[in-house]
Amino acid sequence: xxxxxxxxxxxxxxxxxxxxxxxxxxxxxxxxxxxxxxxxxxxxxxxxxxxxxxxxxxxxxxxxxxxxxxxxxxxxxxxxxxxxxxxxxxxxxxxxxxxxxxxxxxxxxxxxxxxxxxxxxxxxxxxxxxxxxxx
Numbered sequence: 001x002x003x004x005x006x007x008x009x010x011x012x013x014x015x016x017x018x019x020x021x022x023x024x025x026x027x028x029x030x031x032x033x034x035x036x037x038x039x040x041x042x043x044x045x046x047x048x049x050x051x052x053x054x055x056x057x058x059x060x061x062x063x064x065x066x067x068x069x070x071x072x073x074x075x076x077x078x079x080x081x082x083x084x085x086x087x088x089x090x091x092x093x094x095x096x097x098x099x100x101x102x103x104x105x106x107x108x109x110x111x112x113x114x115x116x117x118x119x120x121x122x123x124x125x126x127x128x129x130x131x132x133x134x135x
Contacts, residue, residue, distance in 0.1 A: 032056055034131045036115070038063075041125035046070040049125075053081060060084060065094055073126045074098040079107075096126070105130065 038053040047070055051063030061084045065077035077094040092107040092114070105128050107115040117130025 032058070034134070036117075036130045036132075038117075038128050038130065039122075039125055040065065040073065040128065047075075047077075049073070049077065049079075051079065051081065059089075061089060063089075068096075072098075073103065073121070103128070 033056045036053060036055040038051050040049040040051050042048075043050055043064075047066065047068040049065040049068065051065060052060075053063055054060040061082045063079055063081035065079040068077040069075035074096050077096070078091065079094040080091040081089040083089050090109075092109050095106045095108065096119075097104045101120065103119040103121075103126065105117040105119055106113050107117075107130070113133055115130050115132050117128045119126050119128030121127075
């Protein structure tokens with residue numbers, strides 16, 4: 001019980017100090033990759049996507065994107081992500097743009113693009129690899 005309290009406290013501290021809460025604000029070591037993955041699947045509710053995400057195989061959880069188009073994946077959404085324990089992680093304006101057979105994806109907060117990714121449709125949804133924008 002005490003261990004889970006300290007883990008929760010540590011995650012909360014990361015949320016408060018990070019511009020992209022699923023990414024730790026501490027300097028990355030050579031073993032930490034600035035790579036994430038998310039799988040978006042369609043909900044029964046039009047314009048809503050479910051998300052399952054991971055960052056560097058260290059952080060992960062579910063999410064939900066709302067406000068998108070009735071059909072397809074391309075469009076503008078508002079997405080909220082959570083950690084595995086159900087705690088809120090962060091939220092963004094999510095822009096998914098179709099580019100031929102593939103997709104360009106951006107995560108935006110306060111008008112600033114914080115992460116970019118590329119994706120493709122798979123049997124179960126839209127698979128996207130992404131990275132935090134550092135430049």
